[in-house]
Amino acid sequence: MSNSIDPLDLPKPPPILAPVPSVRAFDIHGARVVVGSPGVGWMFDLRADDPVTQDGKLKVPVLPESEYYRAIDEETTAQTCLYPADQVWVETEEANPADQIDPMLYLIDRLVDPDQPERRKPLPASEVPALMGRRVWYWHNKTFRSDYRCVTEPFEVGMGDICVRIAEEAQWYRWHRTGVMPRTTEAFLHWVWVQ
Template identity: 35%
Template sequence: MKWESIEPADDRHPKPTVYCPCSAVPDPRGMRAMVGSRALGWRGDMRADSPITQRGRTYVPMLTEHDWYRAEEEQLEVFAPLVPIERVWIELVGYFSDSDPSGPDAPLAIPVGNERRIAGRRIVHVPPENGKEERDLRAISEIFSVGYETFVLTAREADWYRWAWSGKIPAARRLTSQTLWVE
């Protein structure tokens, strides 16, 4: 199966995420991934490392996103279970001509105003002036008002995870809620 990007029909919304088989990605190191199958269920919030081959079978070392960011930041060795490559699905952002019905369903981004709780969730920022998406953000607050405008405090995803292992509160950016989408 060939995964080819196609042009979007509408550029007012964030590009969707889709999942492709890990075997279709040349080097998935550091990419978001899901592990599992339709029959067994799915585990998300994972990052893949480069595949390895043992006794003729290919495996992908998988880390939780928390472990991935800590290992990268602090140059640590962390335990990474080996998952058979056929059970690893890599998240791609964009519009693609192919999809695989045996892979995980990829949710569409939802405007933050349509969600009850957003703190800790993955966020996409789409500024109206240029429409260029900013990903790898986390909401660090719920929606709040200042005057007649509504905002959300956001942080880079790496800083969000650093907060968990170090206690260091991340630098926050206040973004208008109308420009934010929950993944």
């Protein structure tokens, strides 16, 4: 790590994750999805497969991300739950105007429409407590990647740089499942955004 961050290297905020009803999405195999319904609530950190028709109704096979990555590692077919298509929303990336991000989130700013899953605005990791295990965007080679998890809280290196260690999400889930330590990256805190 260098001993300072050039302000010109600081990225603009990554995309907002906006939920789109699955019936309006195309090719959702492997997509991150949200499941739930108004009046009940919402579940995140899920993956979907292509919709199927069962008993004349459109349903979406859904599984936890941990099982999705297990199936990839073991080259097997994962067991899924079938949800009515109107209860499944696909997380899509939406442009994020930098001037609309305010790290000081007051309660009134956090209110959502309970009839649909929330739009998930990225937050600078420097403004979020308890980072371990959180899904994050990482600015690397002038682009954001969204398949990382934090594996440490912030720490100081060198001459005052603040960093966190991150791991690719597939390796993070493998670590939980098998105990195999992930390969981690030391990332400047200002290049990490919580999803």
